[in-house]
Amino acid sequence: MTTQPSLDVCLTPELLSLFDLRGRVAVVVDILRATSSMVTALAAGVTHIVPLSELEECRTYAAQGYLTAAERDGRQAAGFDLGNSPFGYLDEAAPVRGRAVAITTTNGTRALQLSLSADAVVVGAFLNLQAVAAFARQQQKDVVVVCAGWKGNFNLEDTLFAGALAELLAPDFDITSSDATLAAYQLWLQAKPDLATYLLQSAHVRRLNSLEANKDMDFCVRLNEYDLVPIWRDGRIVVN
Amino acid sequence: MTTQPSLDVCLTPELLSLFDLRGRVAVVVDILRATSSMVTALAAGVTHIVPLSELEECRTYAAQGYLTAAERDGRQAAGFDLGNSPFGYLDEAAPVRGRAVAITTTNGTRALQLSLSADAVVVGAFLNLQAVAAFARQQQKDVVVVCAGWKGNFNLEDTLFAGALAELLAPDFDITSSDATLAAYQLWLQAKPDLATYLLQSAHVRRLNSLEANKDMDFCVRLNEYDLVPIWRDGRIVVN
Numbered sequence: 001m002t003t004q005p006s007l008d009v010c011l012t013p014e015l016l017s018l019f020d021l022r023g024r025v026a027v028v029v030d031i032l033r034a035t036s037s038m039v040t041a042l043a044a045g046v047t048h049i050v051p052l053s054e055l056e057e058c059r060t061y062a063a064q065g066y067l068t069a070a071e072r073d074g075r076q077a078a079g080f081d082l083g084n085s086p087f088g089y090l091d092e093a094a095p096v097r098g099r100a101v102a103i104t105t106t107n108g109t110r111a112l113q114l115s116l117s118a119d120a121v122v123v124g125a126f127l128n129l130q131a132v133a134a135f136a137r138q139q140q141k142d143v144v145v146v147c148a149g150w151k152g153n154f155n156l157e158d159t160l161f162a163g164a165l166a167e168l169l170a171p172d173f174d175i176t177s178s179d180a181t182l183a184a185y186q187l188w189l190q191a192k193p194d195l196a197t198y199l200l201q202s203a204h205v206r207r208l209n210s211l212e213a214n215k216d217m218d219f220c221v222r223l224n225e226y227d228l229v230p231i232w233r234d235g236r237i238v239v240n
Numbered sequence: 241m242t243t244q245p246s247l248d249v250c251l252t253p254e255l256l257s258l259f260d261l262r263g264r265v266a267v268v269v270d271i272l273r274a275t276s277s278m279v280t281a282l283a284a285g286v287t288h289i290v291p292l293s294e295l296e297e298c299r300t301y302a303a304q305g306y307l308t309a310a311e312r313d314g315r316q317a318a319g320f321d322l323g324n325s326p327f328g329y330l331d332e333a334a335p336v337r338g339r340a341v342a343i344t345t346t347n348g349t350r351a352l353q354l355s356l357s358a359d360a361v362v363v364g365a366f367l368n369l370q371a372v373a374a375f376a377r378q379q380q381k382d383v384v385v386v387c388a389g390w391k392g393n394f395n396l397e398d399t400l401f402a403g404a405l406a407e408l409l410a411p412d413f414d415i416t417s418s419d420a421t422l423a424a425y426q427l428w429l430q431a432k433p434d435l436a437t438y439l440l441q442s443a444h445v446r447r448l449n450s451l452e453a454n455k456d457m458d459f460c461v462r463l464n465e466y467d468l469v470p471i472w473r474d475g476r477i478v479v480n
Contacts, residue, residue, distance in 0.1 A: 011251065011394055012255065014254060014255055014257075014258070015252065015254055015255070015392070015393060015394075017254075018254070018391070018392050018393050150419070151258070152255070152257075152258050153255060153258050153419075153420065154251055154255075154419055154420045154423065155419045156419040156422060156423055159423065176441065179390070179393075179394055179395045179396040179442055180393065180394045182396060182441050182442065183394065183396055183399065183423070183427055186427060186430055187423055187426060187427065190426055190430065201416065201422050202419055202422065203416070203417050203418055203419050203422070
């Protein structure tokens with residue numbers, strides 16, 4: 001008999017129908033790069049983020065004073081202020097403090113919107129790993145990590161985040177009742193000593209391969225750069 | 241530029257819509273225990289196997305002289321000759337040589353039936369790993385390992401089989417373009433030194449935990465016990 005809450009991992013949004021998120025905490029993760037960028041944006045002083053599915057809808061937010069950010073297939077979409085790089089929020093020449101951001105991405109926005117039946121939907125990244133773990137411990141509810149994946153399929157970097165969270169929560173959560181959690185945890189133990197090099201194996205990472213993307217990846221695998229938890233509230237992502 | 245065929249892994253049948261199996265070889269795997277039992281049955285002299293979705297349909301085959309095998313939620317269903325244990329085909333007191341078998345299982349049959357758009361659909365297990373690898377090399381086509389999973393979700397043992405196949409095919413196939421293949425391969429490298437112990441972590445294995453199930457598992461993780469490849473042909477699984 002265990003009374004510990006459980007940590008489960010939904011490896012791609014395509015599998016969300018197998019999970020009942022009601023009464024649970026959903027941790028949505030899209031390491032490369034949507035959730036890493038959201039964490040960075042809020043840390044840089046963005047007031048809130050509106051995640052959207054469609055480019056056109058996202059574009060309309062410019063008239064309301066929003067910065068607009070859009071990525072399709074790993075590239076910044078034409079006619080938007082920002083792409084999907086976290087460095088877009090760290091440019092001193094174009095400060096974002098006090099601004100709101102409307103964002104649309106290939107995989108991350110979809111994972112968020114499919115997770116809204118959860119009691120709480122928070123945004124996870126390596127950049128705020130410890131903060132997410134602390135939030136999960138406080139909630140004392142079952143947690144499901146929702147990996148954004150790549151076009152519906154499994155990806156390595158989001159799964160590794162789930163494994164890293166499993167390691168941190170292992171003392172307080174049941175991480176052994178789900179094979180997905182176990183696999184994520186085992187992969188994380190392999191990757192942990194040199195996460196950036198491990199991820200260079202990844203198909204997605206090689207797909208993004210370019211000078212800018214490598215700089216982004218080096219940043220997105222930093223652990224605990226920011227001590228904040230973005231949370232979904234009334235259609236916006238804000239700092240909890 | 242690579243001209244090698246690729247090895248991809250579909251981690252659960254729920255993700256099959258993301259794969260185009262046409263022109264490819266599908267290797268369907270349900271280690272515990274459907275595909276392990278199918279390999280064992282054919283090795284024991286069963287003439288052919290008819291995989292079916294429904295218990296009732298399976299039962300009707302008894303009138304045509306078939307042995308009937310049925311499993312639901314890991315247990316033998318009432319009123320059938322056999323369950324899902326490979327040992328059902330190894331009982332000298334009840335020889336199966338020359339008999340045909342109609343079989344229905346929770347996950348394995350579904351994975352098979354969803355894979356029929358492939359150029360060839362073969363049945364994989366640790367028991368015939370080398371034989372499947374040899375078949376794949378001969379075909380010189382892209383291969384997709386279709387993991388049966390557990391009620392639509394990821395499981396460890398089928399993924400480990402995919403990783404073992406990736407190791408064998410690595411010299412001749414591209415195993416790095418798919419994150420699922422990479423993860424399966426890495427997990428296999430961890431598990432390989434002691435597969436049975438590694439699988440004792442698995443939720444599914446513990447779900448099956450019982451004297452009979454442990455005996456089955458010890459058998460199902462044996463490598464290359466049988467040198468044959470079951471293949472789908474006209475609604476039947478036969479030895480290739």
